[in-house]
Amino acid sequence: MFSKTYKYNNYIISIKKYGSYMPSQTDTFLNGQLKADPMDLLEDGIIILSSAGVITYINGSWTEFALKHSLDIAGFSEGNHFLDACMDLTGKGEEAFSIGQGIRDVIEGRSEAFKFKYRSTGPTGDCWFILKAQPLSKNHPASVILQNVNVNKLEMKEPEKKGYENYLSSVLNNLQLAGVMLDANANIIFCNDHLLDLTGWNREEVLHNNWFDIFLPAEIVPEVKHVFIRTIETADFPSYHENEIVTKDGNKRVIAWTNTVLKDGSGRISSITSVGEDITDLKLTERSLLNSKGQLRTLVDTIPDLVWLKDRNGVYLMCNPKFERFFGAKEEEIVGNTDYDFVEKDLADLFTLNDRKTMDAGKPSVNEEEIFFADDGHREFLETIKSPMYDSNGHLIGVLGVGRDITRHKLAEEELQRREMQLRTAQKVGGFGSWEIDLSSGKVDASEQAFLIYGFETKQLTIKDIQAIPLPEYRSMLDTALRDLVSSKKTYDVHFRIIRQNDSSVRDIHSVAEYFAERNVVIGTIQDITDRKQAEDRLAEEAARRRILIEQSKDGIVILDQNGKVCEANQRYAEMLGYSPEELLTLHMWDWDIHYTKEQLLEMIRLADNRGVIHETTHRRKDGTFINVEISGNAAFFGGKKLIFCVCRDITERKQAxxxxxxxxxxxxxxxxxxxxxxxxxxxxxxxxxxxxxxxxxxxxxxxxxxxxxxxxxxxxxxxxxGRHLLELINDILDFSKAEAGKMELDRELFSIYDAIEEIKALISPLAFKKNIELDIKIESGLENISADKIKFKQILYNLTSNAIKFTPDKGYVGITAQRFDNMLQISVIDTGIGIATKDLGKLFQPFKQLNSYMTREHQGTGLGLVLVKKYAEMHGGSVWVESEVGKGSIFTFRIPYR
Incomplete structure (x- = not known):
């Protein structure tokens, strides 16, 4: 039995199929009998859409309507999208768009219902129809039921209505179902033979009598009559319902009724036609099935696995409480939706792909999936078994899934892999391998690192192979050690040497092992200690060399612990203090240092680090005399203990010098x-x-x-x-003397660089003119005023330019350039004079020094001009330098800060 339940026109519609019939099939009249889909008895076309807008059901009336109005029947088959069907129904213009948008609004919950009136041409000409859409649940997005109503039939004339009633009567008499027609007062207008045979009444006994008086049990008459009266008054009749009827002999039968109505011109119900199927036996079976279903449901709900059922489109049909926790939603919220409504797209794509593979393969599949539960966020690894589900006719209806929590198993596998990886890494990093010898079978099992240490490529070894690996001189010792381990449980801890198989190199090996009597196996490790042995040998040699260096050092060397006590000292240090090396080992550093207290010395030890520090102090010798000592010390840690290494040099003679x-x-x-x-x-x-x-x-x-x-x-x-020359000499000497005595001060003021240079130009122009020397001034534009001693600034510039003119031959060149250099003013004086040799540049700024090779009677001077230039520049926080080449000229540059 297949069952679907929908809400339609405010009534619950239960579509039940018995046998092999599926709701996706189109019901047709065959040999005068109607198959058992009551929805096909409705004159209105019915379509049901999923929340995704996909057609999941159509009734026979819609199929008949599609045929009469030349629509593409295939377009309305299960699995197609409603919007494509709407375009076929109304065209691809605004009407199709309006219908599509209206139905979407109902699906998404933006509208409670949708109604659209349209015209369609059929065999009898144009007819008007109303397409209605209502949601099938309160949750959104929701599935939707579409009702296509023929407006023309609602407005039939009386003769047409009579003809239609006669047509219905003829149809009802040919059905193998109970059929009855009632007027607006529930009086029986017609009943077919099947109803009479079922109940045992004669036609004359029931015609024109009231339905409630003849066929209904007394206990349900008030309830059903109330519904009937309200239906007549509101013109809204349920299309499907079930109730008991009473046979003539007093027995009760359960009938499933499908109803349709005829209305008069005013829209009121004039008659009701009902077709019913005797489902008494099915009800009993259903009750039994419900009990079984309840037991099955209890089982499904109580098992710790995730259980779910999906249709072919991935829409959930059921799930158990464990699955509810995964999605973080109740079953009623899950049913009717897909994975994409609850999980990320990537995970939903994976679920959908696995579902599709299972359905395509037609057999169960096993997958491993990692999921996170939405209710509390915890992670589980699932082994999911997905099985395709078929109806009794072998048609695929969906996928049943069972997900078993294998988290512990998965984590155990991961932990095992992690530990194996750790072991492999530890063996690789530590350079040791593991081995196991089965003394019963003689087989040897070893790790990859063990094979690498021995240099074997083959992975199959025996005890004899292992015994042949060490050098001959070690084999007897190893055999004895193994026998002692097995027989006496003596410790197996051996060192030996081998010739490695793959490169014939000699390697030092260390091996330890234990014997496990219950399995009669020996398990041990081997480690290639060749590098360590070589390092130990090198360290021993290095220590010996270092000891020789320490003992041969001309400086005293002493090592102190963190408490200031002598740990070691060389002979030279013992001689410096007048003690023997043995006596020094009993002393602390404060026993001979007279500059620092014990507390200060301990603090110095505490602060010492590996960067080292040099300081001077005075030591008291054993005989009471004193020596000056320069100590270079730094700290290091050995065995977790801090040691201070000190190199001590006797600087007594140096200090005296x-x-x-x-x-x-x-x-x-x-x-x-x-x-x-x-x-x-x-x-x-x-x-x-x-x-x-x-x-x-x-x-x-x-x-x-x-x-x-x-x-x-x-x-x-x-x-x-x-006289003037002598006065200039005296002035320079006076200025130099003031500078040397530290009595000269700067008198800063803010002045124009341009104006100061112009003033100097005016002073030196006659000198340049007299020698026909080109005088060139280049001042960078935008130079701001400078805060400096204006007189000394001009003196610097005058001394440099006058020197340049003095040492430049006739018709030469002297230039002045001024420019900004960061926050400094830089002025250069350039000449094409006689130049200065590189070896003489160092004498330029020394007082009373003249370069004799360049001095003539014409060039005589005090030798203080450049000295004052240097003094004045440095007083401003600046500097002066020169670049020169003999025969080509010189460039004197000074730089002083702006502020």
Whole structure:
């Protein structure tokens, strides 16, 4: 039996099929009898859509309508989409779009119902129809039932109605089902022979009598009569219902009725036609089946596995409580929906693919799937068995799935794999392998790493193969060790050497093993310790060499623990302190260090690290004398203990030399300061008479005191030039002395760089003009004012440019460039003069130093001009440097900050 239940026109419609009949088949009249789908007795066309809009059911009236109106019957078959069918029904214009949108609104819950009136041409001409859509559940998206109503039949004239009633009577008499026609008062207008045979009444006994008085048990008459009266008044009659009727001999039969109505011109019901099937025996069977179904359902609900049933389209038909937990929803919320409504698309695609493979293969399939339960988020691995489900005719109806929790088994497998991987990794990283010898069979089993250590390619070994691996001198020892292990359970811990099979190299091997008497097997490990042995040998050699170096070192070496106690010291350190090495091992560092307290020394140990530190201190020797010591120390950890390594050098003689040098430096600085003070005093005393000499010489040359002959003028000119040169020398000496004595200060002010350079240009232009030298000034545009000592700034620039002109031959070139360099002002003085040799560049900025190879009578000077340039630049926080090549010229550059 197949059963589907729908809500239609506010009534519950139960479609029941018995035998092999499936709801997807089209019901037709055959040999005067109607197959057992009551929906086919409805004049209205019925279509049922899934929540995805796919046709899942059509009745015979719709098929008949499609044939009469030349529609594509295949387009309305199960599995097609409703929108394609709507386009075939109304065309692909706005009507089809409106129908499609209206039905979607019902599916999605945006509308409770949808109704659309349209015209269609049939054999008798144009007819008007109304297409209604109602949801089949309160959950959305929902399946939908479509009802196609012929408006013309609702408005039949009386003669047409009579003819239609006669037609129905003829049909009912040819049915092997109970048939009856009632008027609006429930009086029997017609009943067919099958109803009379079923109940034992004669036609004369029932015609024109009331249906409730003749056929209904008294206990249900009030309820059914109430429904009947309300139906007549509201013109809304249930298309299907079941109730008991009473036979003439008092027995009761259960009839499943399918009803249709005729209405008069005002739309009121004028008569009711009902066709019924005696389902008494089926009800008894159904009750038994329900009991069995209940037992089966109880079993399904109580088993710990996930159980579910889907149709061919992946729509859920049932599930058990364990499955509800997976989706986090109740069964009534799951049924009618698909995987895509509950899980991510990728997982839903996997489920759908596995379902399709099962249905295509036509046999059960087993899959492993990892899922997360929506109710609490926990993970389970499932072994799912999916079986295709068929009806009694062998038609595929869907997939039954059972999912068994194999999480523990899966996790156990994963844990086993993880442990095996860990073991393989540990053996590979640690360089050891495992082996097992079955003493009963003589078979040997070994890990991959063990074969690699021995250099074997074959994986099949025997005890004899293993015994032949070690070098001959070790075989007797190994045989004895194995016998002692088995017979006396002595410890098997051996070292031996082998010749590795694949490369013939000699390897050092360490092996340990245990004997398991219950299985008569020996299980052990082997490790290739060749590298370790070689490293140990190298360490021993290194330690010996290091000990020799320590003992031969000219510096004292001492090792202290974290408590300041001597752990080790070399002979040199013992000699430095006057102790024997053995005596030092009993001492702490505060026993000889006189600069620091015990607490300070312990704190120094605590703070020491591997970066090292150097400091100086004083040690007290055993005889009470003192030595100055320079200590270079750093910390290291050995065996979890902190050790301090100290290299100690006796610097007593060096300290004495430093003290002598320091005293000499102090004396020199005092002398230099006295010299500066003397020069400053002498320069001041000399300037007064020189100013008089220069002044009177100017007056004499100007002729103010009378005219001079040529010889007198030449002598006076020599006096004037010599006086000016001497005054310049004295001024430079005075400035230098102030700078050296630290008495010169900066007088900062904000001034224009451009204006300052122009002022210097005005001073040096006559000098350049006299030698016919090209003077070129290049100032970067937009240079802002600078905060500096303007006088010293101009002095720097004047000294550099005047020097450039002095050492540049006639018709040469001198240029000044000024530009910004980050937050600094950079000025360069460029000339095409005689240049300076690289070896002489270091003498340029030293006081009273002149480059004799370049000095002529014309070029004589004090040697202090560049020294003052350097002093003034450094006072501003800047610097000065020179680039030069003999015969090509020089570039002097100074750079000072803007602020």
């Amino acid at each position: 430093e003290e002598i040098l320091l005293n000499a430096k102090i004396a020199a600085e005092d002398a230099n300061r006295s010299k500066g003070e003397f020069l400053a005093t002498m320069s001041h005393e000399l300037r007064t008479p020189l100013n008089s000499i220069i002044g009177f010489s100017d007056i004499l040359l100007e002729g103010t005191a009378g005219s001079l002959n040529e010889k007198q003028a030449r002598y006076i000119d020599h006096i004037l030039k010599g």
